[in-house]
Amino acid sequence: ATPTAIMVGIGKGAESNILIKDAESLELGHKVTAVILDKTGTITEGKPTITNFSWENNANQDELSSVLMSIEAKSEHPLAGAIVKKFKEMGTTPVDLINFESITGKGVEATDFKGQKFYVGNLKLIQNKNITLNEALITKAKLWQEEAKTVIFFASDKQVYAVIAIADKIKSSSKHAIKKLINKGIKVYMLTGDNNQTAKAVAKEVGLTNYKGEVLPSDKADFVKNLQTQGQIVAMVGDGINDSQALAQADVSIAMGHGSDIAIDVAKITLITSDLESIPKALSLSSLTVRGIR
Ligand code: ADP
Ligand code: MG
16 A cells, blocks of 8 residues: 555544554455454453352351452452452451462462462362362352353352352444454454353354353464464454453454553554444455555
């Protein structure tokens, strides 16, 4: 494309709330054969709220609520935000913690002032630490996951105390935007750190057959690389720190405007609105630019 066409393309993009940082993305966009979408914050609104909460019978709820809230207050994960909000509303008082650590892809751990270790995270974390989980809670967890909710567990190093279901609404634009991409002949994939059951339920709701759950940030980048090795031109769309490696690896990188600074820094295109229709629009803009719009 001529420098003038590029300038026009970037200008048209801006009018549609699509900020394009470089000419290369604009020129490559129309060649994209595969689009990878992150789930949380990209396909979904990224505003999780608690829908179900179940305590184990023997749990001292007052004391444990304080611990759970205080742990999640130290985490930057959107799921943590939903939990903190709920307990704040209930007037739960925070407690001091010693030690707080994130466990990549699984959750967080912390120790309270009595020296008791606690964990908050997914089933993998619970299994990994060999923490006891009773059948009744597993049954609940499975049911909620089938409803496309994310299930997390709160436990000491010995037993699970609570199971929490968190739902994140699918954006109203997701299904239609994905259909548009598929109709263009593009392969569309969804990747998420969330568990496979939840991934499956969300994928089904938006009409996707290609999806993968329980992926680590580095897995997302490897997934991109693998498609590239097969000759695909890959666009990655994401909003989180956990998407930044994959964004850096992709041929065309698209960040959601509400996303983390790192994702926006790495990506060459930023979507100001969270509307997923901007993705097919950005790719069409590229075709127009290369053909020389005026
Ligand atoms: P993603 O945000 O794409 O799900 P992450 O690697 O950030 O990927 O997290 C993977 C999983 O680990 C989450 O889906 C959740 O189950 C669990 N997790 C991470 N951080 C927390 C937290 N602060 N509280 C509860 N669960 C968490
Ligand atoms: Mg995300």
